[in-house]
Amino acid sequence: MPANPITRRLALPGWSVLRFSLTVVAAVLLAAAIVTGALVVFWIGIPVAVGVFLAIRVWANSQRRIIGEQLGVDIPCPYRERPKARIDQQALWLIREAATWRDVAWLAIDATLGFLVNLIYLCVFGVAVYYLVQPLLLVTVFQSAPIPVVNDFGFYDFDTPAKTLMLVPLALACGAAWWRWGELFLRWYSHLGVLLLGPTSNAVLTARVSELRQSRDATADHAAAELRRIERDLHDGAQARIAALSLTLGMAEELLDHGKPDKAAPLVTEARQTCSDVLEEIRQLVRGIHPPVLADRGFTGALQAMALDHPLPVSVVDRLHDKLPAPLEAAAYFATNEVLTNITKHAEATQVQVIVHHEHGQVEIEVRDDGRGGAAVCPGGGLDGVRSRLAAFDGTLTVESPEGGPTRVLMTLPAVATGRREPDNASRVAPTADAA
Amino acid sequence: MDVVLAEDHSLLRDGLTRMLEAHDCTVVEAVDNGPSLAAALLKHRPDVAVVDIRLPPTFKDEGLRAAIEARRHIPALPILVLSQYVEQLYARELLGDRRGGVGYLLKDRVSNVTEFIEALRRVAAGGTAMDPEVVASLLGRQQNRLESLTPREKEVLGLMAEGRTNAAIASALFVTEKAVGKHSANVFRKLGLGQSEDDNRRVLAVLAYLEDN
Numbered sequence: 001m002p003a004n005p006i007t008r009r010l011a012l013p014g015w016s017v018l019r020f021s022l023t024v025v026a027a028v029l030l031a032a033a034i035v036t037g038a039l040v041v042f043w044i045g046i047p048v049a050v051g052v053f054l055a056i057r058v059w060a061n062s063q064r065r066i067i068g069e070q071l072g073v074d075i076p077c078p079y080r081e082r083p084k085a086r087i088d089q090q091a092l093w094l095i096r097e098a099a100t101w102r103d104v105a106w107l108a109i110d111a112t113l114g115f116l117v118n119l120i121y122l123c124v125f126g127v128a129v130y131y132l133v134q135p136l137l138l139v140t141v142f143q144s145a146p147i148p149v150v151n152d153f154g155f156y157d158f159d160t161p162a163k164t165l166m167l168v169p170l171a172l173a174c175g176a177a178w179w180r181w182g183e184l185f186l187r188w189y190s191h192l193g194v195l196l197l198g199p200t201s202n203a204v205l206t207a208r209v210s211e212l213r214q215s216r217d218a219t220a221d222h223a224a225a226e227l228r229r230i231e232r233d234l235h236d237g238a239q240a241r242i243a244a245l246s247l248t249l250g251m252a253e254e255l256l257d258h259g260k261p262d263k264a265a266p267l268v269t270e271a272r273q274t275c276s277d278v279l280e281e282i283r284q285l286v287r288g289i290h291p292p293v294l295a296d297r298g299f300t301g302a303l304q305a306m307a308l309d310h311p312l313p314v315s316v317v318d319r320l321h322d323k324l325p326a327p328l329e330a331a332a333y334f335a336t337n338e339v340l341t342n343i344t345k346h347a348e349a350t351q352v353q354v355i356v357h358h359e360h361g362q363v364e365i366e367v368r369d370d371g372r373g374g375a376a377v378c379p380g381g382g383l384d385g386v387r388s389r390l391a392a393f394d395g396t397l398t399v400e401s402p403e404g405g406p407t408r409v410l411m412t413l414p415a416v417a418t419g420r421r422e423p424d425n426a427s428r429v430a431p432t433a434d435a436a
Numbered sequence: 437m438d439v440v441l442a443e444d445h446s447l448l449r450d451g452l453t454r455m456l457e458a459h460d461c462t463v464v465e466a467v468d469n470g471p472s473l474a475a476a477l478l479k480h481r482p483d484v485a486v487v488d489i490r491l492p493p494t495f496k497d498e499g500l501r502a503a504i505e506a507r508r509h510i511p512a513l514p515i516l517v518l519s520q521y522v523e524q525l526y527a528r529e530l531l532g533d534r535r536g537g538v539g540y541l542l543k544d545r546v547s548n549v550t551e552f553i554e555a556l557r558r559v560a561a562g563g564t565a566m567d568p569e570v571v572a573s574l575l576g577r578q579q580n581r582l583e584s585l586t587p588r589e590k591e592v593l594g595l596m597a598e599g600r601t602n603a604a605i606a607s608a609l610f611v612t613e614k615a616v617g618k619h620s621a622n623v624f625r626k627l628g629l630g631q632s633e634d635d636n637r638r639v640l641a642v643l644a645y646l647e648d649n
Contacts, residue, residue: 295496
C-alpha cells in the first residue's frame with residue numbers, strides 16, 4: 001500500500017474489487033467444505049475433505065498476503081511443520097490443527113460478512129462517482145440516449161439531465177463518506193482477518209519453546225564438548241608434561257646426591273624447557289576458555305587486540321558505548337574471532353573491516369572483507385558453529401557472499417547493557433586500533 | 437640497582453626477590469596490589485620496576501595501567517612488565533610514549549635467569565626488552581613489507597626488535613659483531629629507516645616500523 005494518504009485511498013477500490021471477487025471463491029470453498037463435511041460419513045468423503053482443506057490453505061495464504069500488504073503488517077503462517085508420516089496420519093494432523101479450523105472460520109466470515117463489507121464499500125464509491133459524472137455525460141456523449149432507470153427513485157423520477165443535477169449533493173455526500181470512513185471500514189474488517197489468520201499467542205509460544213529447546217540442546221552439547229576438549233588437553237598436555245618434569249627433576253636430584261652436578265645440569269635445563277612448554281600449552285588453553293584480554297578490557301579491548309594479531313590489516317569501527325554482560329562478551333568475542341580466522345583461511349582477502357553497533361537493545365557486529373566470496377553456512381562448518389553459538393543467546397548470523405566477493409557477515413545479539421563502560425586510562429595513551 | 441617489585445603471588449614474589457638480590461639488585465619495596473604499586477613507584481623512584489600485569493584489586497590489567505600512569509608522572513621511568521600471556525595491544529600501549537626504558541616479557545622467561553637479568557639491565561639503562569612472542573606476531577603481520585629481506589636479516593631484525601644490542605645478537609646467532617653490523621645496515625637500508633648509532637633509538641625505530649600498518 002502506498003504511504004501517501006491520497007494515492008492509498010485511490011488504490012483501495014482496486015483492492016476491494018480483488019477481495020470482493022475472492023469472497024466469491026470463499027463462498028465456493030465454503031459450499032464445498034459443507035458438502036464434503038456431509039460426505040465424510042461415507043468413506044469417500046475423507047480424501048475429498050483433505051483436498052478441500054488444502055485448497056482452503058492456499059486461499060488463506062493468499063488472504064494473508066493481501067491483508068498483510070493492505071495493512072502493511074506481516075501475518076506469519078500459523079501452521080506447524082508437517083510431520084513425515086503416512087498419508088492418513090498427515091490427514092489426521094491436518095484436521096487436528098487449530099489453525100485449520102480458524103481458516104474455516106475466516107472462510108465463513110469472508111464469504112458472508114466480507115462479501116457485504118466490500119459490496120457496501122464499492123457501492124458507496126460507485127454511487128459517488130456515477131451521480132457526479134452523470135449530468136455531464138447526459139448533456140455531452142449520451143445526449144440522445146434515454147435517461148437511465150437508476151434515476152427513478154420511486155418517490156421521484158429525476159428524468160431530465162437538469163433534474164439529475166439535483167443528485168450531485170447525494171454523490172458528494174457519498175464521496176465524503178467514502179473519503180472519510182471508507183479506509184477505516186476496510187481496515188477494521190482486515191484487522192478481524194489478522195485475528196483469525198495469524199498464529200494464536202499459544203502457537204507463538206509453542207514455536208518459541210521449541211526454538212529455545214533446540215538452542216538449549218545445542219548449548220548443552222557445545223558446553224559438554226568444550227569440557228571434554230579441556231579435559232583431554234589437560235590430560236594429554238600439561239599433566240603428561242608435568243609428570244615427565246617431575247621424573248627429570250627426580251633424576252637430577254639423584255645425580256646431585258651422587259655428587260655428579262655436571263651430569264645433573266643438562267637435566268635441570270631440560271626441566272626448565274619443559275616448564276616453558278607446559279606454560280605455553282596452558283596459555284593456549286586459557287585463551288580458548290576465556291581470553292585474558294577479554295577479562296581485562298572487555299569486548300572492545302579484545303576486539304582491538306584481535307585486530308592487531310590478525311595477519312591482515314583489520315580496521316575496527318567500534319560504536320559500542322556500554323559494557324556488555326559477560327556471557328555476551330564471550331559469545332561476541334568467539335564469534336568474531338571465528339569469522340576472522342575463516343577469512344584468513346579461505347577468503348584470500350587483503351582488507352578486513354569490523355563494525356560494531358549497539359542500538360535498540362541489539363548488538364550488531366559486521367565483518368566485511370574484499371576476498372573471493374562464496375562463503376556459506378554449511379552444516380558442521382565454521383560459520384555454522386558461530387551461528388549455533390549465537391543462537392544460544394537469541395543471536396543471528398547472516399552471510400552475504402556472492403562468488404567473487406566481497407563478503408559481508410552480519411551477527412546480531414540481543415543485549416541489555418550493564419552500565420557505562422569503565423574509563424579506559426591505558427588505552428587512551430596509545431593509538432587505538434581505529435587507526436590501524 | 438634499586439628495584440620495586442609488584443607481584444601478588446607470594447611464592448613468585450619471594451622467588452623474584454631472592455633472584456634479584458642475588459644479582460646485585462636491592463628490592464626497595466615488594467608490593468602485592470595496584471594502588472600500593474603506584475604509591476611505591478612515586479615514593480622510591482627506583483632504577484627499574486618489575487611489575488606483574490594482573491594485580492589486585494581488579495585482577496585485570498592493573499599493573500599495566502599503574503606502570504603507564506607512573507611514567508606519566510616520572511617520564512621514562514624504567515619498567516619491566518611481566519605477564520602470563522602477551523598481547524600486541526599492551527606492547528603498543530607500553531611503547532606509546534616512544535621513550536624506551538620499557539620491557540614486556542612472558543613470566544616464564546624468568547626461568548632463564550641470565551637472559552632475564554640482561555633484559556632487566558637493558559630496561560634500567562633506558563633500552564627495550566620485548567618478548568619474542570610479541571616480536572614474532574609483529575613480524576607475522578608485516579610479511580609483505582619484509583619480503584625483500586633475507587632469512588638471516590629477518591632473524592637480525594627480530595632480535596633487534598626484542599631490544600638486543602649488536603653484541604648480544606652476535607652471540608645469539610654465533611656470528612661476529614661486524615657481520616651483525618652489516619646485516620642490520622642492510623635491514624635499515626631495505627626498509628628505508630634512518631641509520632642511528634644509538635641502540636635504543638634504533639630499536640624504537642624498528643618497533644615503530646613493525647607496528648605501523
